[in-house]
Structure formats: C-alpha cells, structure tokens
Amino acid sequence: MFAAYVTLNILASLFTAIAATTYLINHEYPREQMEMKRLPLSWMPRLGATLAAGSLGLLAGFVVPVLGTLASLGLVLYFIGAFIAHARVGSRKLTGWAVFFVTVTATFVVNLAYHDFW
Template sequence: MFAVYLTVTLLAAAVNGVAAVADIVGHDYPKAQADRVRVPHSWVLPLGLLLAAGSLGLLAGIAVPVLGTLAAAGLVLYFLGALAAHLRVGDRRLGAWAVFFSVAVAALVVNVAYHGLG
C-alpha cells in the first residue's frame, strides 16, 4: 500500500506544483482560463499560491501524515471551487478540471486509506 500512496502523492504534488508555477510566473494559460471563467487576473497569483501550498502540503504529509491529508482535502475543495467557477459562466470544457480533480481525490483517498483520519 505504501507504494500506491507514495506514487499517487508524488503525482498529485507534481501536477499541482506545475500548475502552481504556471500561475505564479504569469503564464498565458492560467490567464486565459481566468478570462474564460471571468475571474480577475489579480486572482491568478493567489490561486497559484494555494496550489503551491497544496503541493508542498502533500509532500510534507509523507513525514507528517495529517498535513498530507489536509492538503489533499484542500485541493479537492479548491477544484470544487474551480468547477463552480466554470459552471457559473456556462463553461462545459472540463477536461483539464477533471484530471486535476481526479488526482486530488485520489491523493485524498490514498492518504486516508494509508494513514487513516487521525
């Protein structure tokens, strides 16, 4: 079970870490996404910092399990908020969202399965 936990956690940390870097450095893709869901560009950096915190929290969770579980739960909530933003404006192009959400849910599931809730 440890191998599954570690693989999913590292994958989720990497995927969200790459997205965080794109947000933080001001890449065009996050700005285009913000425009599509009518979110101000000024939100891109704070949202990127949340992704970075989630990614680092997943990694920290390898040493301190509760941090990983909280980080994974936070990422699930983050992507539920992203879904709401997409649906609010009628944007049904949710392929990328589905990948990120699935990875976050998988990270939460393996964290709880491997470490338990407390």
C-alpha cells in the same frame, strides 16, 4: 497500499506544482482561463500560491501525515471551486479540471485509507 500512497502523493504534488508555476509566472493559459471564467486577474498569484501550498503540503505529509491529508483535502476543495467557476459561465471544457480533480480526490482517499483516518 504504500506504493499507491507514494505514487499518488508525488503525482498530485507534481501536477499542482506545475499548475502553481504557470499561475505564478503569469503564463498565457491560466490567464485565458481566468478571463473565460470572468475572474479578476489579480487572483492569479493567490491561486498559484494556494496550489503551491497544496503541493508542498502533500510532500510534507510524508513526514507529518496529517499535513498531507489536509493538503489533499484542501486541493479537493480548490478544484470543487474551480468546477463552480466553470459551471458559473457555462464552460464545458472540463478535461483538465477532471484530471486534476480525480488525481487529488484519489490522493485524499488513499491518504485517509493509508493512515487509518477513517
């Protein structure tokens, strides 16, 4: 269980840190996604900061377990919101979303199980 806990937390932290970076540097891909979902581009820094906070929270969870669990829950909620944004415009390009959502959901479940928060 420890190996799954460490691996998933690091993997989810890495994925969300990379995504946060693309949002914060105003990369073309997230800009196109924002336009496709008809969301204001002014939200990009906020969304990037949210992803960065989640990434750092997952790493902080190694020291303060409840922070990691709350960060993983926050990321699950973030990606539920992303799904709603896709669904709102009828987008069926959900492969990237699914990879992130499955990763952060598995991280949340493993955090709950590993720390006996059930």
